[in-house]
């Protein structure tokens with residue numbers, strides 16, 4: 060008798076995960092390996108990628124390290140090509156590399172705004188476009204998981220570049236889900252404040268206290284909270300789910316951080 064838990068397995072599948080040297084991307088790589096997938100680890104810092112890859116291998120799965128700055132079109136194409144050359148198939152793409160710090164609107168140049176959009180949206184669009192035909196050709200189907208943010212759902216001062224970028228990523232998820240159905244499912248995770256270096260680099264104790272207080276579940280997220288959702292969305296357990304932005308944010312209904320309004 061098959062167990063319901065079998066639907067969460069990824070045995071024989073291959074996943075490309077961008078930004079998987081540390082933080083959320085690394086946690087997703089380990090979750091996928093736990094579920095039986097081989098993974099392509101990519102980011103820019105070699106030591107961190109090797110660290111994630113070693114942890115994948117201790118789980119009995121294969122890991123291929125491919126350095127890739129997602130902002131470089133040639134490196135994006137090479138990432139997919141090297142993954143296919145090594146594993147011969149592609150089932151899952153996780154568009155995780157992204158981010159942008161808080162930046163007051165009047166101090167956000169046009170170039171900053173476009174750079175943030177390119178980092179969070181265009182790179183994910185480009186990789187999706189490259190991967191989908193290979194998924195269908197080599198695996199007959201596929202799943203894309205986009206790592207979005209509640210910053211794209213809760214408007215707040217200081218986050219115009221990042222918020223617009225992640226809102227666009229969430230909308231792109233819904234658009235591509237319509238277009239790539241029924242063979243390729245496309246979902247996103249609306250991530251809330253999660254304990255990674257991207258957050259802790261600018262968080263102090265007082266900020267954390269306020270963020271915990273504003274979060275109904277009373278704490279920041281851990282990368283593994285997001286990884287568990289990514290595993291669900293990538294796996295056959297979510298075979299009838301596409302075009303969703305699933306929140307993993309402790310129940311917030313508004314912003315967790317307070318930045319000043321413009322002094323105008």
Ligand SMILES: NC(=O)c1ccc[n+]([C@@H]2O[C@H](COP(=O)([O-])OP(=O)(O)OC[C@H]3O[C@@H](n4cnc5c(N)ncnc54)[C@H](OP(=O)(O)O)[C@@H]3O)[C@@H](O)[C@H]2O)c1
Pocket residue numbers: 077078079080081082083084101102103104105107127128129130155156157158159206207208209250251252253254255256257258
């Ligand atoms: N942490 C949060 O509170 C939070 C909340 C909402 C959404 N998110 C989203 O979650 C995703 C992951 O963030 P995180 O918190 O895990 O960040 P993180 O801990 O800083 O990790 C980011 C990963 O992406 C890689 N990366 C950065 N720039 C890259 C580039 N140009 N090309 C390829 N890889 C790159 C980094 O490695 P290298 O620097 O070596 O390249 C690292 O492996 C982002 O999309 C972020 O917007 C995070």
